[in-house]
Amino acid sequence: MARKKRIKIYSSNGKKALLLSPEEITIVKNDPSYEKNYEIEFNKGKQAFEVRNYYAIGFWKDLLFVLIGAFLSTIAIDYFISITGNAGLFPGGLGAIARFLSIIGANNITISASTLYFIVYFIMNIPLVIFGFIKIGWKFSTLTLIYSIISIFFDLILQNIPYINPNEFSLLIDYNLISSLPGAWGAIIWIFAFAIFGGMINGFSYSITYKGNASTGGSDWVTYYYSKKLNKDIGSLNIKINIFILFIVICLNTIILKTQHIDQTIKLSAIYNEYNSWNELINSDLGKALDPILSAEDKVSIDLFNSWKNLKSGNWNNEDWFNISKYISSSSEYDSYYTSTLVWKMKFKWIIGPSLFASLTLIITQGLTVNRLYPKNKILNLFISTNKINEVQQYLFSVGYTNNIFIWRTVASKKNAWNDQEQDLIMISMPLLYFNKIEDYLIKIDEDMIINIIGSKAVKGKNFSYTFDNELREKALTEEFMNNGKLMKKIESNTIIKTHKKMKKNGVSIQNEV
Missing domain, CATH: 3.30.70.120 (Alpha-Beta Plaits)
Known part of the structure; x- marks a missing residue:
């Protein structure tokens, strides 16, 4: 009797093999579990094929873009946004919430507000990362996740480099110093300068990151998903949402803001308009605190002494009161003597003041830069x-x-x-x-x-x-994968081995392994 011809079937790793005849292979393929096993092996092989193709062609270029984008974004946050302090600039969208929470946290733990910002921003993005992997795709989500993680490391590196860390080295000007000096417009002018330069760097960072087929996280996840799903640009809606979140965050930040962080010009305006007569001033806690100091010629300048003397004599005039108001607003020594009404007036003026409009300038500059460098609708x-x-x-x-x-x-x-x-x-x-x-x-x-x-x-x-169809790309990838005879043979072999193992477990013996 002639010996049956047998075929040796290897697994994809080459370690496991079966020796089966053509008839036995047919029996295995006719088993009910074969089709399901084949589908599992096919999808696994196709995903591996896509990953290999991507890593061989585009991944390293995309990764380079993401690394550059993350570094520039860290520069913008550390040297232009966080450096403006608790009452300074806020980015838009989820970044504004992260900045607000980092300000609160930095007051309670020994970590810089900028480092805490990146950590909080990453934590807030975790649910969106999961959403991205499920709804958007692994490439976009992986690179965006890398962006968020690398930003934290870049910040930690910059914070610990002597001489050039944000606490010791200033770009443009030392904002903390200029904001602490008495002066009507110094800090306000510079916060807008920081907004413009920070917005340009952030916009450049975002553009490079987008070119790397990734995003900076936050609302970009939802924007990207719905723009793909609806096949239209919803960037204008995204901008409106970001600005709305920014306004809410600045309101919340103003509520917890200490008066010592409110700009001198805001204080000056509120104090100057709060009192209109000597009796009203001297009967207040603020007036009682001022009188012993401003009545002593040896404790203050001659101008302040004379202005206070004129007001005290009943000769109330705007010029003398303005000089006194400037003196009060330039020092945090009298903050505890302000009435709660006066403090809330200062805070209300601050809400619609430099912080909001400078932050809007930051967002607008950032948007214009992105539109110029990443013209997604052209x-x-x-x-x-x-x-x-x-x-x-x-x-x-x-x-x-x-x-x-x-x-x-x-x-x-x-x-x-x-x-x-x-x-x-x-x-x-x-x-x-x-x-x-x-x-x-x-x-x-x-x-x-x-x-x-x-x-x-x-x-x-x-x-x-306005977009390319992922389904068509998927179809083309599938066709290319199926035309690869070597890979299809591996899938078939793996499926036969897997099905044979299950049949053997169920008591159906076909052939022993070799």
Whole structure:
């Protein structure tokens, strides 16, 4: 009797093998569990294939963008935002909440407010990271998670470098020093300067991070998800939400703000308008605290002494009272003598004062910088002259392009050419950002290709897609994966081994392992 031909089946790691005849392999494949096992192995293999392709082609470039973006964002937070103190600048959205909580926490634990900001921001992003992995995708979510973690490490490094850490080294000017000096407008002018430069650096950071197929976290998770799902830009809604959160946070921060952190000009305005007569002033706790000091010629300047003397004599005038108000507002010595009504007036003025408008300046500058460097809504019309029309179409569909492709059969005529040549002309429309990603691959299809690029002022109509279709990319990836005979053979072998093991466990013996 002739011996049956047997086939040795290896697992993907090459360690486990079965020796089965073709008939036995057929029995295994007909088992009810085979189809389910095959689906599991197929999905596992396809995901590994996608990961390998991504890490081989784009991951390191994206990671470099994310690292640069995280470093610049850390510079913006440490040297331009957190340095402005408890009553200073706030970023928009979730960052504003993180900054507020870091201010509260820094008062109770020995850690810098900027370091605590990055830690709190990371913790607040954890639920959104989970949402991202489920709803958006592993590449975007992984890189965004890396951004958040790396930002913490960059901050810890900067905080511990001698001489150039934010506490010892100042960019532009020492804001803590300038804000503590008596002066009407010094700190206010500089907080707007910090807002502009901080916004520009943050905008540059965000743009680079976006180009790395990641985000900075926070509301970007939800914005990215819904812009993909609804196929439209909801950036304007995101800006409104960020500004609303900013306003609420500044209100909450103002409630807990100590009067010593309120700017001198705000104090001056509130104090100057609070009292209108000598009797009203001298009967208050503030007036009683001032009188022994300002009545002694040897304790204050001659101008202050004379101004107080004039007010005390019943000659109430705005000039003398303004001099006294400036003296009071320039020192925190009298903060405890303010009435609660006066304190709330100061805080109300502060809510609609420098902190809010400087923070809005920060957000606007940041947004303008992002729009300039990362023009996600700029549309290009591409006229492509090529002899490989089918390959171009196939590539466009494989990367998820879903808009119309217009094709003309043309004749190309060139000077000094022997014959006119037939050539295809394709017109497509897509966002600039997507073209930047596919340009190099597109040109490689046809070395003689000519691409004429024309900017589009606007696109009207609901059927135009501003994004590439993930399903089409997934389909193209699946086709490429299935055309790889070696990988498909591994999946089949793994499935046979897995099914055979289960059959053996259930008492169905096919063949012993070798």
